[in-house]
Amino acid sequence: MYKTISREAFWLALKQEAKLVSAKEPMLASYLEACVQKHHNFETSLSFILSNKISDDVMPATTLSEMFNYAYSLNPEMVEAAVADAQAIVARDAAVSSYLTVIIHFKGFQALQVHRLAHHLWQSGRKELALFMQSRSSEVFCVDIHPAxxxxxxxxxxxxxxxxxxxxxxxxxxxxxxxxxxxxxxxxxxxxxxxxxxxxxxxxxxxxxxxxxxxxxxxxxxxxxxxxxxxxxxxxxxxxxxxxxxxxxxxxxxxxxxxxxxxxxxxxxxx
Structure with missing residues (x-):
C-alpha cells in the first residue's frame, strides 16, 4: 500500500508540478495558470477544471463552479477523496508520474469527481440536478454512474x-x-x-x-x-x-x- 499525503502537501506538489511544466512547455503556461496557479487551494482548482469540462451552452462553467465550491465547503471529505483518488492513480499506473497529469488529463478521475458532486446533490434531495450531472458526465467522459x-x-x-x-x-x-x-x-x-x-x-x-x-x-x-x-x-x-x-x-x-x-x-x- 502506498503512503498517503495530506491535502496541503498534495496541493503544494501540484503547484510545483504546474510551475515546472509551464517553464518546460510555454504553450501550456496560460492554461496551467488558469487551472492551477491562480487558485489558492486544491478545491477551487478542481472545481474550475471540472466545471469547464462539463459546461455547455445552457449551463455555464461559472454556475457549475459555484455548485462544486459550495459542495466542497459543506463536504470537505469530497476533496480528501479526490486527493486519495489522484494518489492512487499515480501509485498504480506505470504510465503516470505526476499529480498534474491526473488532474488535468485523466477523464476517469474527472468523471469520478463529477459523480461525487452528483451523489451529494442526490443525497440532498436535488435529484433532477443530480441526474443532469450524470447525463453531462456520460456525454463528456463516456462514464455513466448513477448518482445514488x-x-x-x-x-x-x-x-x-x-x-x-x-x-x-x-x-x-x-x-x-x-x-x-x-x-x-x-x-x-x-x-x-x-x-x-x-x-x-x-x-x-x-x-x-x-x-x-x-x-x-x-x-x-x-x-x-x-x-x-x-x-x-x-x-x-x-x-x-x-x-x-x-x-x-x-x-x-x-x-x-x-x-x-x-x-x-x-x-x-x-x-
Whole structure:
C-alpha cells in the first residue's frame, strides 16, 4: 500500500508540478495558470477544471463552479477523496508520474469527481440536478454512474471509457476498475439490485458484474468475465460465466494491477 499525503502537501506538489511544466512547455503556461496557479487551494482548482469540462451552452462553467465550491465547503471529505483518488492513480499506473497529469488529463478521475458532486446533490434531495450531472458526465467522459451509487476513496478508473455503475452499487475504498466494466442489474426488478465491491478489488477491462452480489475483499476479476454469483474474499475469477481459478498473489490486487490470472497462486477447480 502506498503512503498517503495530506491535502496541503498534495496541493503544494501540484503547484510545483504546474510551475515546472509551464517553464518546460510555454504553450501550456496560460492554461496551467488558469487551472492551477491562480487558485489558492486544491478545491477551487478542481472545481474550475471540472466545471469547464462539463459546461455547455445552457449551463455555464461559472454556475457549475459555484455548485462544486459550495459542495466542497459543506463536504470537505469530497476533496480528501479526490486527493486519495489522484494518489492512487499515480501509485498504480506505470504510465503516470505526476499529480498534474491526473488532474488535468485523466477523464476517469474527472468523471469520478463529477459523480461525487452528483451523489451529494442526490443525497440532498436535488435529484433532477443530480441526474443532469450524470447525463453531462456520460456525454463528456463516456462514464455513466448513477448518482445514488456509493463509491469510496482511493478509487481508480483506468482509461474509463464505457464504465457503467448502477443505482444501488457500492464500491468501497481502494478499488481499481478498468475500461468497459459494468456493475449492473439483471432485469427490470427494483430495490437493491447491483453489486457490492469490497476493498482492494481489481476489475479487469470488459468485465460485467451483474445483480445484487458481493465481490469480496482483495478479489481479482479477469478481463472479459461475466460474474453472476458472489465471490469470496481473496479469489481470482475469470470466464463466462466466471469461475474461481485461483487466488491473487497479493492482498490488494487494486495496487498491483497484475492482469495475468495465470500468475496467481495455485489454481483451484471448485466454482
Amino acid at each position: 451509487a456509493k463509491i469510496g476513496k482511493g478509487v481508480m478508473f483506468d482509461h474509463a471509457t464505457g464504465i457503467v455503475i448502477g443505482e444501488t452499487a457500492v464500491v468501497e475504498n481502494n478499488v481499481s476498475i478498468l475500461q468497459d466494466v459494468t456493475l449492473g442489474g439483471t432485469g427490470s426488478e427494483s430495490g437493491d439490485r447491483h453489486p457490492k465491491v469490497r476493498e482492494g478489488v481489481m476489475i479487469g477491462s470488459g468485465a460485467k458484474i451483474l445483480g445484487n452480489i458481493e465481490i469480496g475483499r482483495g478479489c481479482k476479476i479477469g478481463a472479459g468475465s461475466v460474474v453472476l454469483k458472489s465471490v469470496p474474499p481473496c479469489m481470482t475469477v475469470v470466464g463466462v460465466p466466471a469461475k474461481i481459478v485461483g487466488q491473487p498473489n497479493c492482498d490488494m490486487p487494486c495496487d498491483s494491477m497484475q492482469q495475468n490470472v495465470f500468475e496467481d497462486k495455485t489454481r483451484v477447480t471448485k466454482a
